[in-house]
Amino acid sequence: MAAPESGDGNNGAARMVTLISSDNTRFEVEAAAASLSQTLQLTILDGGGGGGDGIPLPNVDSATLSKVLEYCIKHAPAAANGGAPNATAVDRAELERFDNEFVNIDQSVLYSLIMAAHNLEIEGLQSLVAKKVADMIKGKSPMEIRRTLGFPDPTPEEQAEMNAHMLEYGWAYE
Amino acid sequence: MPRVLWPWKRKGSPDAPSGTSSLRSFALMESSPVASEHEEVHHSEYPVLIDIAELSQQYCMMDDLPDALLSEIIKRLTRTSDLNSLSLVSKRLYNIERELRDAIHLGCGLFPVTLAVTSLCSRFPNLSKVEFNYSGWKPEHGIQLDNHGLHVLSSCCQ
Known part of the structure; x- marks a missing residue:
C-alpha cells in the first residue's frame, strides 16, 4: 500500500503532480499518467497538483488509488502517442498481457476500481x-x-414474483 | 490474535464470513504481518479495528455500483441467454437490463401474438429491432403476426 516514491532522480524532465487519497496518503506521479483521468487532466492543465499542493480525491482510498495509478503509469506512454497508432505489435501484446493480469x-x-475509474473519468480502465x-x-x-457475484438468494416472495414473471414472459426466454 | 469485527456487514449478507472469495481475502489480510504490526504499535484493545475500518472502505459489491456502471457491464453482454439470466438475478438488474435491450428475436410460439407483442413492448421500452422468424410454422401454432398484429406492434412504437 506504499505510495510510489517521488521521482527525485528524474532530472526534472517530467512534471510531477501529487494526488491525495481519501485516507490522506499522498501519491506523486507524472502529470502525463495522472492525465489519463479526464477529471484530473483539467486540474493539471490549470497548473494544479504541483509543488506542495496536492489534488484531494475524497472518493478514492489509497489501496484503490495505487491500483489506479499502476494502470495509468503503464498506459501513459501509449496514450501520449494518441492511442498508439505507431505502437509495435510487441508493445500492444505487452499492454494486453498487463491488462489481463491487472484485472x-x-x-x-x-468494483472499487470501476467506481474510481468512473469518478476520475478514466475510460480505458472503466471499460477494462x-x-x-x-x-x-x-x-x-x-x-x-x-x-x-455475491447476490443474496431470492426471498420466497421474490421467487414467487419471478415464477409469475416466467409464466408471463417464459416465451421471451427461449 | 485480536478478534475480527465486521463493521461493514451488509443487509442480506451472512453474519459470519463464508464462501465468497472477497471475504476469504479479508481473513487473509487480517492475519497478515501488517495486522500484527499494528497490534504492537497501538497496544489497543481493538487494534484490528483500524485495519478493518480502512479495508471496509474498499469493500464493495456489484450491487453497490451506480446504475450507469451496471449498464456499462450489461452492454458488454451480447448473447440473449446471458441477458436473460442476468435479468433474473435481481429486480434492479432486471429493470436496468430491460431499458437497455434494443433487439429481440421471436419464433412461432407466441399465441395470441397481439397480447404477447403488447406485453413485450411494455417490458422492453427501447427496442429498435424486433425480428420474427416463422420458419417451422405448423397450423397448431395458430395465426401469427397478421395485419392486426402489425397494427398493434406499430402502435407500440414511439
Whole structure:
C-alpha cells in the first residue's frame, strides 16, 4: 500500500503532480499518467497538483488509488502517442498481457476500481473492468451468477414474483 | 490474535464470513504481518479495528455500483441467454437490463401474438429491432403476426 516514491532522480524532465487519497496518503506521479483521468487532466492543465499542493480525491482510498495509478503509469506512454497508432505489435501484446493480469484480482477490488475509474473519468480502465465483470457473467445461470457475484438468494416472495414473471414472459426466454 | 469485527456487514449478507472469495481475502489480510504490526504499535484493545475500518472502505459489491456502471457491464453482454439470466438475478438488474435491450428475436410460439407483442413492448421500452422468424410454422401454432398484429406492434412504437 506504499505510495510510489517521488521521482527525485528524474532530472526534472517530467512534471510531477501529487494526488491525495481519501485516507490522506499522498501519491506523486507524472502529470502525463495522472492525465489519463479526464477529471484530473483539467486540474493539471490549470497548473494544479504541483509543488506542495496536492489534488484531494475524497472518493478514492489509497489501496484503490495505487491500483489506479499502476494502470495509468503503464498506459501513459501509449496514450501520449494518441492511442498508439505507431505502437509495435510487441508493445500492444505487452499492454494486453498487463491488462489481463491487472484485472485478475478480487471482485471487491474490481468494483472499487470501476467506481474510481468512473469518478476520475478514466475510460480505458472503466471499460477494462466492465469487460472483466461481464466475462464473469457469461454462460452462467441466474443462480450461478448470484453465487459468483455475491447476490443474496431470492426471498420466497421474490421467487414467487419471478415464477409469475416466467409464466408471463417464459416465451421471451427461449 | 485480536478478534475480527465486521463493521461493514451488509443487509442480506451472512453474519459470519463464508464462501465468497472477497471475504476469504479479508481473513487473509487480517492475519497478515501488517495486522500484527499494528497490534504492537497501538497496544489497543481493538487494534484490528483500524485495519478493518480502512479495508471496509474498499469493500464493495456489484450491487453497490451506480446504475450507469451496471449498464456499462450489461452492454458488454451480447448473447440473449446471458441477458436473460442476468435479468433474473435481481429486480434492479432486471429493470436496468430491460431499458437497455434494443433487439429481440421471436419464433412461432407466441399465441395470441397481439397480447404477447403488447406485453413485450411494455417490458422492453427501447427496442429498435424486433425480428420474427416463422420458419417451422405448423397450423397448431395458430395465426401469427397478421395485419392486426402489425397494427398493434406499430402502435407500440414511439
